[in-house]
Amino acid sequence: MLVISELTKTFGANTAVARANLEVDKPQMIGIIGRSGAGKSTLLRMLNRLTDASSGQILFQGRDVTALRGAARRGWQAECAMIFQQFNLVPRMDVVSNVLHGTLNRRSTLSSIFNLYPDADITRAIEILDRLGIAQHAPKRAEALSGGQQQRVAIARALMQDPQIILADEPIASLDPMNAQVVMQSLRRIHEEDGRMVIANLHTLDTARRYCDRVVGMRDGKIVFDGTPEQLTTGMAREIYGADSSFSEAATSTEIETLDKVPA
Numbered sequence: 001m002l003v004i005s006e007l008t009k010t011f012g013a014n015t016a017v018a019r020a021n022l023e024v025d026k027p028q029m030i031g032i033i034g035r036s037g038a039g040k041s042t043l044l045r046m047l048n049r050l051t052d053a054s055s056g057q058i059l060f061q062g063r064d065v066t067a068l069r070g071a072a073r074r075g076w077q078a079e080c081a082m083i084f085q086q087f088n089l090v091p092r093m094d095v096v097s098n099v100l101h102g103t104l105n106r107r108s109t110l111s112s113i114f115n116l117y118p119d120a121d122i123t124r125a126i127e128i129l130d131r132l133g134i135a136q137h138a139p140k141r142a143e144a145l146s147g148g149q150q151q152r153v154a155i156a157r158a159l160m161q162d163p164q165i166i167l168a169d170e171p172i173a174s175l176d177p178m179n180a181q182v183v184m185q186s187l188r189r190i191h192e193e194d195g196r197m198v199i200a201n202l203h204t205l206d207t208a209r210r211y212c213d214r215v216v217g218m219r220d221g222k223i224v225f226d227g228t229p230e231q232l233t234t235g236m237a238r239e240i241y242g243a244d245s246s247f248s249e250a251a252t253s254t255e256i257e258t259l260d261k262v263p264a
């Protein structure tokens with residue numbers, strides 16, 4: 001279904017992603033872990049074509065995604081909707097309009113300017129919000145919602161595009177544990193009920209273990225682990241994070257960054 005081969009991204013002398021290979025045969029829920037700077041975001045951004053790869057290839061259902069240009073590239077970006085740590089909503093705009101924003105790339109400029117949304121789209125947006133348990137907030141400004149609710153609005157906006165893949169770059173890194181759980185459960189449900197592939201960069205290992213079928217570990221731009229949560233031993237996890245015995249599964253990738261500096 002999705003084949004990533006020898007995918008590489010360099011920024012000057014720095015290699016952010018180094019010859020990454022990944023094969024996904026069916027729509028799985030995949031968690032990508034690794035310490036800060038390991039290349040997780042760069043990998044997702046190349047998948048979505050927000051960033052061009054320096055070399056290597058991405059194939060989705062036999063199509064060469066890396067070669068898409070113009071409208072074909074934008075079409076691909078709708079097929080693999082992305083959600084971010086900071087939600088990226090329009091804060092002063094109401095929730096339902098934020099969700100409808102997900103349809104903008106298939107509407108004419110004129111109807112977009114005047115905020116003219118077809119009734120069918122509005123109904124669909126409300127249905128999606130309802131499914132995520134936040135339909136009652138539809139008329140409110142996005143900024144009036146909690147972080148967890150805002151992230152669900154971002155998921156609703158992504159679903160509005162009916163994507164085959166949902167890419168999530170640290171979707172719960174700014175949320176408290178309760179909201180983090182609700183957002184991860186929403187992603188899991190979307191994966192299970194709709195059969196959509198979910199690829200999420202996660203900043204803690206225990207979240208990846210709990211919600212994902214498959215965990216990919218990155219270190220220094222390379223994929224150094226690819227397997228099930230069961231196959232991911234504590235020893236392997238330490239190797240991915242380059243951490244010593246002080247490593248804990250609940251530690252975040254940013255916390256691990258500072259472990260080195262703590263004297264043994």
Ligand SMILES: Nc1ncnc2c1ncn2[C@@H]1O[C@H](COP(=O)(O)OP(=O)(O)OP(=O)(O)O)[C@@H](O)[C@H]1O
Binds near residue numbers: 017035037038042043
């Ligand atoms: N636009 C850019 N220009 C230059 N270097 C970049 C750019 N984006 C990323 N990098 C570098 O590429 C490497 C990988 O960065 P990336 O953001 O992919 O890591 P990450 O695993 O997502 O880290 P984090 O957990 O902190 O989000 C880092 O060394 C980073 O400094």
Ligand SMILES: [Mg+2]
Binds near residue numbers: 040041042169201
């Ligand atoms: Mg990142």
